Amino acid sequence: MNWENIEGNWNDFHGKLIQQWSKLTSDDVNQVRGRRDALLGKLQERYGISRQLAENQIEDWMRRVGEQTSVGIEATDSISQFYKRWFGGILDAQRQSVELMSGQMRKAMELPARLTECRNPVEVARIQADFAQTMMSDYFEGARTMLSVLTDSTEHLARDQNEAVRQQVQQLKAPSSR
Secondary structure (H helix, E strand, C coil), X not given: CCHHHHHHCHHHHHHHHHHHCCCCCHHHHHHHCXXXXXXXXXXXXXXXXXHHHHHHHHHHHHHHHHHHXXXXXXXXXXXXXXXXXXXXXXXXXXXXXXXXXXHHHHHHHHHHHHHHCCCCHHHHHHHHHHHHHHHHHHHHHHHHHHHHHHHHHHHHHHHHHHHHHHXXXXXXXXXXXX
């Protein structure tokens, strides 16, 4: 991370500065207003340290904050990918739903023509019973398929998210070897 990022997002770093250097007050941080030389001066004043030591502390702090920020960005990117896959599953279920309803509408529109060909009430009853059985069977099969797609997508999302969180925790816990 470079100082321009910190300066441009100064309000976001206010708390992190006070967390790092507890002798700095909110007024001190507000007076610094993103100016690195002002922070150097405040650190020297509050901690009684040399300019070089203050410079080194700022560099170390910037490196750590940059690492934490990049870990957060990586986590956001991977979670975004997980949701893209999940959303793809949702779209697949929606496509299947549209196909099911289109097929059911087609079958329903064909029914009157089939009924006009009937010669007696027994044939009408048979066609109606076949129609009802086919419609219910199609609905149940379609619902089972869509539920399976949604369940699989959600399970994959949960697994991916758990793995990403586990990896991020390991990265944050790992001692810095730099």
